[in-house]
Amino acid sequence: EIQRALSVQVRKHPNIDLLEKHFAVDLITQHHLGMLVKRHLSDIECYGAYVLDLKTEKVIKILSKTTLLASGGAGHLYSTTTNPPIATGDGVAMVYRAKGIIENMEFVQFHPTSLYNPGETPSYLISEAMRGYGGILRNQLGEKFMNKYDKRGSLAPRDVVARAIDNELKIHGHDFVYLDNTHLSEKELKEHFPNITEKCASLGIDIARDRIPVVPAAHYMCGGVKVDMDGQTWIKRLYAVGEVSSTGLHGANRLASNSLIEAIVYAARSAKHAVQHVPEYQLAEQIPDWDDSGTTHPEEMVLITQNLKEVKQIMTNYVGIVRSDLRLERATVRLEIIYRETEDLYRKSKVSLRICQLRNLINVGYLVIKMANSRKESRGLHYNLDYPKSLDIKPS
Ligand SMILES: Cc1cc2nc3c(=O)[nH]c(=O)nc-3n(C[C@H](O)[C@H](O)[C@H](O)COP(=O)(O)OP(=O)(O)OC[C@H]3O[C@@H](n4cnc5c(N)ncnc54)[C@H](O)[C@@H]3O)c2cc1C
Secondary structure, eight states: OHHHHHHHHHHHOTTOOOOTTEEEEEEEOGGGGTOOOOTTOTTOBOOEEEEEETTTTEEEEEEOSSEEEOOOOOGGGSSSBSSOTTOSOHHHHHHHHTTOOEEOTTOEEEEEEEEOOTTOSSOOBOOTHHHHTTOEEEOTTOOOTHHHHOTTGGGSOHHHHHHHHHHHHHHHTOSOEEEEOTTSOHHHHHHHOHHHHHHHHHTTOOTTTSOEEEEEEEEEEOOEEEOOTTOBOSSBTEEEOGGGEEOSTTTTSOOTTHHHHHHHHHHHHHHHHHHHHGGGOOOOOOOOOOOOTTOBOOSOTHHHHHHHHHHHHHHHHHSSSSBOHHHHHHHHHHHHHHHHHHHHHHHHBOOOHHHHHHHHHHHHHHHHHHHHHHOOSOBTTBOBTTBOSOOOOOOO
């Protein structure tokens, strides 16, 4: 409903030019004026973005007095995700490359119960309300395993349930567990969950008679581009709102349903702040056009698709719900190889959506690994077998 209402208003507004089928490639900063830009400097400014027109396949330069990123999450870092295909961490990667500040990337939320249906992307979400309604998690041996992990059983919080399922899958070498509703009233269950009933029925699963196969899926990125209370990033004239941003409001573990509220509040605050300050800025001059001389279309798409598969596998197997120092080290080494190959290919290639998304996912994967590595404890969504406890943090 938010998206529908917003789209209607945007299309009606006379001052808004809507560029559909355009993909932001990189932010424009002093770097594009030939100046040396270093990370964490306080005087980096954003002058707009280079944007790929997906129809003409040309990169255009869009200059702006202020820029706002609202590019969503990065669920496609992982093999199984509930996120739409656009969730490739583009905003985080662009800000990172522009030398802005990114934080809290180790806190990736996995939804415990997405429908196990290999090949379906995004994965279909089996709402937590179903467990609230009485659904019980069972492993493939039929055991109600949740009681082993938490006295709240199947009603334990998201991160606890996701970790427990992950452990059951690893112990037994299974691909999924079951959500069992067969003890509940068929009529009431189906009335209460008409969409899930219909979706499962389309796959031959009767939710009142069959157990539903479920797996955890990457769902929400708590970290992102660090912003203040007005959505300002650490790059001047650049705002970030929604899942791309890290406001700190979700801490290390987002409570369900808080992200849309956060996005709306920060969007309003950012817009207000930008409107107040825009008269102070001029459009930048002498920003060069995109230069793709000497580049060609990559001849083999497999160079991109294979690397993408590998990134997802590395992140899923080593940097997923449960991590360890060894897994993180392996992930670092393997991602580094893919990073080099992809950067080399990017330099030689005409820009395309797929290579940009791959490059962005590699940047974001690197940040998740780096931040996971530097947190020597387990907290919220970050769980490391080598440091299973949370460190005491005294409020400052
Ligand atoms: C299945 C599901 C259920 C959820 N349920 C809830 C819920 O009940 N309550 C809740 O609070 N949250 C929920 N969430 C989380 C919430 O929906 C998301 O966090 C939120 O929609 C993110 O909004 P956003 O505006 O930041 O990004 P998005 O809505 O993902 O929008 C990002 C936009 O940026 C565009 N974009 C991305 N990259 C580029 C680029 N390089 N160039 C140009 N455009 C780009 C995309 O095309 C897209 O239009 C759910 C998420 C999922 C996946």
